Amino acid sequence: MTRGDGVKVCEICGARFRGDPAACPLDGGTLVPVPDPLVGRTLAGRYVIEERIGVGGMATVYRAKHEVVGRDVAIKFLSPDLAYEPTNKTRFLREAKAANRINHEHIIDITDFGETDDGLVYLVMEHLDGVPLGEEIRRGALPLARTMQIVYQVSRALARAHELDVVHRDIKPDNIFLLRGYDGDFVKLLDFGLAHMKGELRVTATGTVFGTPEYMSPEQARGAPITPAADLYSLGVVFFEMLTGQLPFSGSTTDLILKHLREPARAPSFHQRHVPADIDALVLRLLEKSAEDRPPSAHALAEELKAWLERHRDSKAPPVEAPPAPRRVSKTTERDHPSVTELVTRWLDRVEVFRGLVPRAHPDGPPSWLLAALAALDAEVKRLARLRDQLVDRITVVTTQEDEAREARMRIGRALDALGYDLARVERELAGLDGRLAEARARAQQVGEPLLRAWRKVPRYATGAPLEPDVVAALAEAGALARIRLEAERAQEDLEKDRGRLEAERDDLTFQIEQLKGRFGGMSAVREVDLDEVKRETSDVDKQLQARLDAVVKEAEPIVRHFMAFPRLRDIVRGAHGGVSSSAG
Incomplete structure (x- = not known):
């Protein structure tokens, strides 16, 4: 990361400073640039960044601590080189908006997002402890029962996303995360950066192809409009890979796209003979070239997978709740990376230490300038404390x-x-x-012509005339056919009634879903406006606090320099620093 530069650290006391002081204002030590200016920084007044945990082509990820709730979070920063382009910023923030819109136990929880004053665009998300599915697949094919449990959980996540008109568009093993923490896998679906939300304005040219070629649906490969069926196809590729340890298609990017478009996939059992026929059939349905031939929805797929798991009760049921986030032991201590509010507390303590040093440095009475400087510092720190209290109140409101x-x-x-x-x-x-219903109609049609032919065989006869055997036979044949016709017509009537009932139920369910989605959208919009306002207030207080912290360092500089001139007091002064004396925010 290149933005956020200008932070230096004292080689003696470890205090961090912004700006360009020539030496440490606290002990005169040499100031050197910090290796990573984001580590130790407090973001949005509540996230203390502790260590970098991942670097990619588009983003860098840090572990941080949420100051109010005390839990670890992950913060993803868009590469500054990409953040200058508005389209990149839009795509990056789309991940937050999509995941926030869904909120599902099997989808990563993105809790906050925004942009800092120095242009860093970020997402705040839950910190996950586990491994990507891709890492597991690289070790070889997964057992059938484990595969079914993982695919079932992904299908549930997709069902919620699709219900809320969000299509992921990049389902692949590295975007499926398996949490540690229990006897079984708990899935988290990651990276909604390519997700498309209904009603969203297109941010790319029509026909642009997005996704990962190995897992891309035929319609994605064509640059055609994407529907939820595209996610089901990609999940089918992952399903195949989990069962066999290999992809259904291989080759260059061009070859892969052509194969997704034209070449039927082989059944998983071609590579792994233990895969049962019903699973073969399900995977091949997911890999159908035409979206209409795939399962009708992620809900339908999840129900099918759930039924399989229930039939095979020896398969351990997937967990229903995520484990609590683990407490990590950082390579650094909390003392190394205090939050802004902790810094204020330290300055309150520091003022008292300085007051205690006055009689030790000047038993015959202090110079007037020192008393005035201490009074000014005390007033500044008390203003800091009031701002800190306001910030904590605002952060608590935001978090709530x-x-x-x-x-x-x-x-x-x-x-x-x-x-x-x-x-x-x-x-x-x-x-x-x-x-x-189609079968009943076909039966009624099939007997229509034979019934007419049989009826024509029945001769006209006078009342009271004896019934000849051939007449009786003709009547029997016509009667049997008539019975079949009547039964088929009655079946049609009953089925039509059932169809009407089911159609009414379907329409009612569709209406309820649309009503709920409308309520969801309205509620989200109102809450987002309210939350944005509180976040703005929080940001304003945080900026004031950061500026005051910098001012306090300057106010304290002559006082510290004065006391450091007394060799017997230097260790006390350094101990009062607590390792960090500037916000570096």
């Missing part, structure tokens, strides 16, 4: 509102899940009923 909004989205999301699964059931029943 975020938690309330997340819980409200979760509640509506669960209700949408229930309705979505009901809708998938109704649509499955309708599909089965349509098949039976």
Whole structure:
């Protein structure tokens, strides 16, 4: 990261300073640039950045501590080279908006996002402890039961996303994370950076292809409009890879795209003979070239996978809740990276230390300038404390509102899940009923002509005339055919009634889903406006506090320099620094 430069650290006391002081104002030590100016920085008044944990082509990820709730979070910063381009910024922040819109236990929770004064664009998300699925696959094919549990959890995550009109567009093993913490896998779906949300303005040229070629659906490869079915195809590729340890197609990027477009995939059992026929069939349905031939929805897929897991009860059920975030032992201590509010507390303590040093340095009475400087420093630090209290209040409000909004989205999301699964059931029943209705109509048609022919065989006869055997036979044949016709017509009538009932249920469920989605959208918009206002207030207080911290360092500089001139007091002065004396924010 190149932005946020200008932070230096004292080689003696470890204090950090912004700007360009010639030496440490606290002990005169040499100031050197810090290796990573973001480490130790407090972001948005509440995230203390502790260490860098990952670097990629587009972003750098840091572990930080949320000052209010005390838990670890991950902060992803868009590369400054890319942040200058508005389109890159839009795509990057799309991840936050998409994940925030969904809120599901199997989708990474992105809690905050924004841009710093010095142009750093960031996302704040839950800190995950585990491994990407890709790392597991590189060791070889996964057992069938484990594969089914993982795919089931991903399908549930996609069902929620699709219900809220979000298509991921980049399903692949490295975007499927397996948490540590239990006897079984708990899945988190990552990286909604390529996600598309219904109603969103296009930020790329029509026909631009996004995604990973190995996992790209045929419609993505063509640059055609993307629907939820594209995610199901990509999940089918991952499913295949988990079962076999290899991809269904290989080759150059061009070869891969052509194969996704034209070449039918082989069944997984071609590579792994233990894969059962029903799983072969499911994977191949997911890999159908035409979106219409794939499972109708992620809800329907999840129901199918759930039914399989229930039939194979020896397969351990997937966990339903994520484990608590682990407490990590940082390579650095909390003393190394205090938060802004901790710095204020330290300055309050430091003023008292300085007051205690006055009689030791000047037993015959201090110079007037020192008393005036201490009084000015004390007043400045008390102003700091008032700002700190305001900041803590604002941060608490922000955190509470975020938690309330997340819980409200979760509640509506669960209700949408229930309705979505009901809708998938109704649509499955309708599909089965349509098949039976077609069979009944076919039966009625099949006997129509034979019934007329049989009826023509029955001769006219006078009342009271004896029934000849051939007449009886003709009547029997016509009667049997008539019975088949009547039964088929009655079946049609009953099935039409059932169809009407199911269609009404489908329409009602669709209406309820749309109503909930409308309520969800309205609630999210209102909460977002309210939250943005509180965040702005928090940011303003944080900026004031950062500026005051810098001012306090300058106020303290002559006082510290004065006391450091007394050799017997130097260790006390350095001990009062607590290792860090500037906000470096």
